[in-house]
Amino acid sequence: MPDTEQAATEEGTGVQPRPTPLPCDLRPIWRLAVLVLILNQCRQKRATIEQLHVMNWSIRRRKAQDQFLAYLQGRKSPNEVVVRYDPSLTRAVDFALAEGIVVRYEKLDGGDEGGSQYRLTLSKLGEKLAEELMADEENFVVEKAFLRDIGQKITQTQIADLFKWRR
Amino acid sequence: MGIRIRHVELLAMTAEGPFGVSIPFENGLTVLSAPNTSGKSTCAMAILYGLGLEGMLGPSHVPPFPAAMLDKLIHDDKQHEVVSSQVRLEIENDQGEFVTLQRMVLAADSNTRQLIRTELGRAITQAREYDRRDFYVRTAGSATTELGFHAFLSKFAGYDLPMVNGADGSIVPLYLECLFPYFFVEQISGWRDVKARMPTYLRIPEMAKRSLEFILRFDVLLREVERQSLLQAEQKLRQEWTSEREAAKRSFQGSGIIIEGIMETPEPLWPPTPGVQLLVTDGNDWTPFSQFVAGIESQLTHIRTEALPTAVQASETILEDLRKAENAQYEAQQRFDELASDVRAEQAQVIAIDERLTVLREDMRKYQNAKRLQVRGGFSQMKVLEGICPTCNQPIKDALLSQDRPANPMSLEDNIAFLHDQVETFREMREESRSALSAKEKQLETMRGMVLNHSALVRDYKRMLRTDAEAPSAAAIREEIQLEQRLESLMEAQKSLGDTLGKFADMASRWTKIQSRLKEIVSKGLSVGDTAKINRLNKLYLEQLNEYGFSSYPIGEISLSHETYRASVNGYELGLTSASDAIRSIWAYLLGMLEVTRTFIDANHIGFIVFDEPKQQSAADFSFAALLKRAATSKAKGQQVIFSTSEKRERLDEMLKGLDCNYIKFDGKMLAPMPK
Numbered sequence: 083m084p085d086t087e088q089a090a091t092e093e094g095t096g097v098q099p100r101p102t103p104l105p106c107d108l109r110p111i112w113r114l115a116v117l118v119l120i121l122n123q124c125r126q127k128r129a130t131i132e133q134l135h136v137m138n139w140s141i142r143r144r145k146a147q148d149q150f151l152a153y154l155q156g157r158k159s160p161n162e163v164v165v166r167y168d169p170s171l172t173r174a175v176d177f178a179l180a181e182g183i184v185v186r187y188e189k190l191d192g193g194d195e196g197g198s199q200y201r202l203t204l205s206k207l208g209e210k211l212a213e214e215l216m217a218d219e220e221n222f223v224v225e226k227a228f229l230r231d232i233g234q235k236i237t238q239t240q241i242a243d244l245f246k247w248r249r
Numbered sequence: 250m251g252i253r254i255r256h257v258e259l260l261a262m263t264a265e266g267p268f269g270v271s272i273p274f275e276n277g278l279t280v281l282s283a284p285n286t287s288g289k290s291t292c293a294m295a296i297l298y299g300l301g302l303e304g305m306l307g308p309s310h311v312p313p314f315p316a317a318m319l320d321k322l323i324h325d326d327k328q329h330e331v332v333s334s335q336v337r338l339e340i341e342n343d344q345g346e347f348v349t350l351q352r353m354v355l356a357a358d359s360n361t362r363q364l365i366r367t368e369l370g371r372a373i374t375q376a377r378e379y380d381r382r383d384f385y386v387r388t389a390g391s392a393t394t395e396l397g398f399h400a401f402l403s404k405f406a407g408y409d410l411p412m413v414n415g416a417d418g419s420i421v422p423l424y425l426e427c428l429f430p431y432f433f434v435e436q437i438s439g440w441r442d443v444k445a446r447m448p449t450y451l452r453i454p455e456m457a458k459r460s461l462e463f464i465l466r467f468d469v470l471l472r473e474v475e476r477q478s479l480l481q482a483e484q485k486l487r488q489e490w491t492s493e494r495e496a497a498k499r500s501f502q503g504s505g506i507i508i509e510g511i512m513e514t515p516e517p518l519w520p521p522t523p524g525v526q527l528l529v530t531d532g533n534d535w536t537p538f539s540q541f542v543a544g545i546e547s548q549l550t551h552i553r554t555e556a557l558p559t560a561v562q563a564s565e566t567i568l569e570d571l572r573k574a575e576n577a578q579y580e581a582q583q584r585f586d587e588l589a590s591d592v593r594a595e596q597a598q599v600i601a602i603d604e605r606l607t608v609l610r611e612d613m614r615k616y617q618n619a620k621r622l623q624v625r626g627g628f629s630q631m632k633v634l635e636g637i638c639p640t641c642n643q644p645i646k647d648a649l650l651s652q653d654r655p656a657n658p659m660s661l662e663d664n665i666a667f668l669h670d671q672v673e674t675f676r677e678m679r680e681e682s683r684s685a686l687s688a689k690e691k692q693l694e695t696m697r698g699m700v701l702n703h704s705a706l707v708r709d710y711k712r713m714l715r716t717d718a719e720a721p722s723a724a725a726i727r728e729e730i731q732l733e734q735r736l737e738s739l740m741e742a743q744k745s746l747g748d749t750l751g752k753f754a755d756m757a758s759r760w761t762k763i764q765s766r767l768k769e770i771v772s773k774g775l776s777v778g779d780t781a782k783i784n785r786l787n788k789l790y791l792e793q794l795n796e797y798g799f800s801s802y803p804i805g806e807i808s809l810s811h812e813t814y815r816a817s818v819n820g821y822e823l824g825l826t827s828a829s830d831a832i833r834s835i836w837a838y839l840l841g842m843l844e845v846t847r848t849f850i851d852a853n854h855i856g857f858i859v860f861d862e863p864k865q866q867s868a869a870d871f872s873f874a875a876l877l878k879r880a881a882t883s884k885a886k887g888q889q890v891i892f893s894t895s896e897k898r899e900r901l902d903e904m905l906k907g908l909d910c911n912y913i914k915f916d917g918k919m920l921a922p923m924p925k
Contacts, residue, residue: 101659103667106615108649109658110633111622144611170649177649180639181631211627218626221618 107142113174115215116141116225118183121204122212123229128187128203131175133241138171140228147228153244154232160243175202183208250407251856253889255347256339256373257295261318261355261920263329268322270919271373274891277884278877278910281893282901288919289893290436291315293861296891297433299338299350301365301386301398305426306435308450310387312354312362317920319355324918331355339373342405347371349379352386363388365398392422399425408853411474413459416452420481424451427460428855431842434835436861443823443834444815461814465786465845466852468776476770483763490515490756497749498687505530505695506538506742507688511753513680517764519757520750527746529739532584532696535688538743545736552729570724571710578703585700588693595686602679609675613668620661702731775811782852783811786838786845790816793837796875801826832863836876840890847886857889862896874904881908 106112120137121127129137140150152158178184187203204212215222253276260269272281272292283289294313297303303313312319318334334354341347349372353361363385370379384391384398391397392410403410403425415421430445438446447456462470494511501508510525527538536544622628632639636647648658659667709724775783787809794804802818809816816823816834826834839858846852873896880890894901898914905912 101657101663103664104648104650104656104658106612106619106664109616109619109647109661110649111628111631112615112619113649114631114633115619115622115628144607173649177633177639181633207627214626214628218621221621224614 108170110174110177113138113170114178114181114183115211115222117174117178118204118208118212119215119222119225119229121184121202121208122216123232123234125234126203127209128201130201130241132245133236133238134175134202135167135171136165136241136244138168138174139165141225144224151228151231154236154240160246163244165244178208181207183211250343250853252340252342252402252406253856253887254296254338254891255341255371256337257292257299258337258373259291259295259318259334259920260337260923261322261334262332263322264332265329265922267923268324268329268920269923270915270921271923272913273374273911274889275884275911276887276889278881278908279889279891279913280877280901280905280910281891281913281915282898283893283895283915283919284917285895287895287915287917288315288317289895289915290861291318292919293433293436293859293891293893295336296338296859297429297435298354299336299352300340300402300425301352301391302426302429302433304387304424304451305429305433305448306438307448310359310362314354317918322918322920324921333357337373339371340405343407346405348405349373367401392424406855411459411463411470412478413453413474414477416454420477421451421453423453423456423459423463424448426451427453427456428464428853430457431460431464431839432855432857433859434839434861436863439861440828440832440835440863443826443831443838457815458813461842464842464853465779465782465849467779467782469774469779472770472773476767479763479767479770483760483767486515486756486760486763490753490760493749493752493756500745500749501527501691501742504738504742505532505691505698506739507535507691508746508749515760516757517761519754525746525750525753527742530688530692530695532581532588532692532699538739542736542739545732545739549729549732549736552725552732567710567713571707571714574703574706574710578700578707581696581700581703585693585696588689588696592686592689592693595682595689599679599682599686602675602682606672606675606679609668609672613665613672616661616665616668620665623661780811782845782849783809783814785848786814786841789841789844790837793841793879794833796879797833797837797872798875799826799830799833799837801830836860840876840879843883843888843890847888856887857891859891860893862892862894877904877908877910881910884909 107116116138117134120134120141121129124133136150140146149158149163153160153163175184179186182205184202185205186200188201216226254274256271256273258269258271260267262268270288270292281289281292291314294303297305298313306313314334316322317331319331321328321330323329333356336352336354338350339347340350347370349368349370351366351368353364356362365384365386367382367384368379369382370377372379382401383396384401385396386398392399392403394400408425410422410425412420413423426448430439430447434440445457445460447460449456453459459470459473461467462473491513494513497508497511507528507530508525509528510521510523512521528535529538529541530536531541623634628634632642633645633647636644638645645652646656646658647660648656650656658664705727706724709727713723790809791804791807794807802823806818807816807823810822813822816838823834839860843854843856843858846854846856873894877892880892883890896904
């Protein structure tokens with residue numbers, strides 16, 4: 083018995099670190115799909131990075147979805163809703179640009195941080211992917227339902243208010 | 250079985266008066282000859298629409314008609330605004346009963362399209378007063394409820410539609426819309442593929458297969474239907490078992506009893522080993538039921554055989570007893586507090602596990618969504634999926650984390666398997682936590698009783714120090730009463746256990762029956778009769794391919810699969826053929842199905858086929874004549890084959906020469922002014 087145990091342990095000390103599980107929302111494919119869904123829902127299929135941060139934060143967890151909806155319906159004030167800036171979104175957007183799913187639509191005036199103040203939009207490929215996602219009724223059911231609930235009613239002011247109070 | 254079309258009437262109201270057409274149909278071959286864009290497809294479509302079956306083509310509720318029925322019609326180069334329009338059908342069943350159906354196409358209120366008015370008689374050809382009934386189509390319940398037109402039509406046709414599994418686990422009827430692709434070939438989409446075009450939006454798994462099995466009345470379908478209903482019964486019994494088990498556990502709440510030994514899922518062997526038993530707690534330990542009862546009984550006997558001590562007899566020991574009782578009360582209180590804090594901790598644990606499970610399940614769902622994208626569609630082409638950076642083409646890890654971190658993410662499959670294990674583990678933990686919680690709650694309840702009993706005793710002793718010397722000791726009486734009450738509640742619990750066990754014995758025997766029947770069914774495939782039918786269809790199909798000049802593959806290599814019932818070439822499904830061979834194959838297959846039912850009269854074929862000629866496909870390309878000849882044989886069998894075609898008149902005359910058929914010719918637009 084001890085022999086085999088030892089053998090197993092030695093075998094385990096290979097070069098590759100052991101594969102680790104990850105939350106799915108850190109997987110590029112899942113995030114790219116959700117990014118496409120979000121942009122597809124936005125007015126004229128365009129959004130700023132800031133908008134994307136808010137949508138991305140809210141769509142990832144059930145609790146956040148509820149909070150965000152509560153905010154939009156005026157049941158919660160901006161300072162009750164803590165939106166997290168998520169560095170992995172920046173990577174997801176970089177990937178999406180590189181894969182040709184989204185493109186920069188226009189540069190925004192008065193962007194204080196410079197580079198990130200673009201409005202993004204879906205490319206032809208992105209629109210095709212969006213169509214594909216919407217056609218498969220059994221996939222991304224929760225996310226689609228959430229986006230449907232929000233509709234296109236969010237205003238720039240509502241987004242800005244979410245960040246303003248902590249500046 | 251089935252119905253026959255006897256008369257079709259189209260009517261469009263304009264300001265200049267009614268326009269329309271009225272066409273009689275007989276048994277056997279009917280050829281509707283009219284030039285292109287004259288409205289012959291409209292006429293074929295009227296049959297489908299009149300039967301409320303245009304849902305076979307897709308979920309749309311827009312009537313499948315051209316402008317002439319919906320907007321403007323052209324007559325003698327003049328446009329006429331259509332105000333309203335309708336379709337009427339006269340149909341007959343095997344019993345010689347007639348009904349006339351009327352359905353609006355264009356109406357002020359589009360909801361009236363969901364209404365089919367029926368007259369129980371030949372209202373078009375022998376107009377007089379018949380009984381009338383109104384039914385609904387294209388709306389929930391139209392196949393199942395009393396007022397549903399398809400429920401009525403099924404009954405009229407002699408159908409008993411089987412209940413089959415829907416995609417979401419529900420049980421639904423095999424809708425008429427699923428059968429009609431085998432009876433009606435629509436001009437545009439009907440000829441696109443050699444296999445029948447099914448209304449997949451109705452979400453019935455293996456719809457094409459099930460429908461064919463029903464039409465040819467295969468035993469395998471009846472068995473499949475039985476299997477589905479058994480599986481459903483199994484599922485229900487499983488739920489019943491779980492809820493009875495929960496109920497059994499709950500039924501002893503507050504009496505300090507738990508039930509042990511009922512398995513989580515149904516057991517065919519009942520009673521199980523080790524057996525079901527009750528355990529009773531005194532607030533500290535758990536004792537088997539009979540042992541606990543024996544203990545109480547012996548205490549009671551002891552008290553009853555001793556003469557009740559009077560207060561004065563007791564007084565010497567009262568102070569001592571009071572001290573003991575106070576100690577016991579204190580200890581019970583201590584134990585009670587401990588238990589209460591345990592219960593709170595266990596409750597927190599259950600909540601924490603529940604939250605963890607929610608997160609795991611959410612993640613699992615996301616992974617399953619991601620997995621779906623990985624398999625096919627546009628996302629499967631992404632570079633990041635292959636582990637290559639789309640910007641710099643360097644290998645990257647499958648994570649939106651900083652790429653410098655040493656973590657090596659699992660593959661999606663492994664991660665899903667990992668989550669699956671986690672969910673299982675946490676589910677088990679929750680189950681354990683819940684039963685621990687429930688046991689603790691019972692101990693707590695019992696201990697609460699003990700605390701009260703002890704404080705009552707303390708009060709009694711204190712009172713006795715002050716009372717009449719000759720009165721019987723209140724403490725002794727109270728003890729006897731308490732023991733009697735406990736015994737009584739235990740006996741009640743035992744009685745209810747008897748009832749519970751009876752229920753489980755009944756469920757176990759039902760479970761056994763379901764399991765053994767399921768085993769019997771699963772082992773069988775096509776029955777002897779089914780095989781004879783599919784072989785017959787195979788023979789008729791190949792015979793016709795030959796007659797019609799099918800040439801994409803050697804006919805000797807083609808046969809119908811016993812698995813899918815579709816044509817296959819050397820074991821592979823018959824896929825791409827030339828467009829004209831696809832048409833030949835559809836003719837041969839559908840006509841073959843109609844002909845099979847001449848030998849096997851128990852089949853459920855509707856008894857007619859409508860072929861709306863494919864557009865832009867001249868009949869000159871293939872042997873139309875051979876087909877017409879073959880279709881004409883339907884007359885002797887009391888069946889109908891209806892063709893609409895724009896083939897040149899001379900050629901058609903030539904082909905139909907000597908054939909016994911119903912030849913209906915139109916030279917211009919079919920919709921023409923009608924006498925008022």
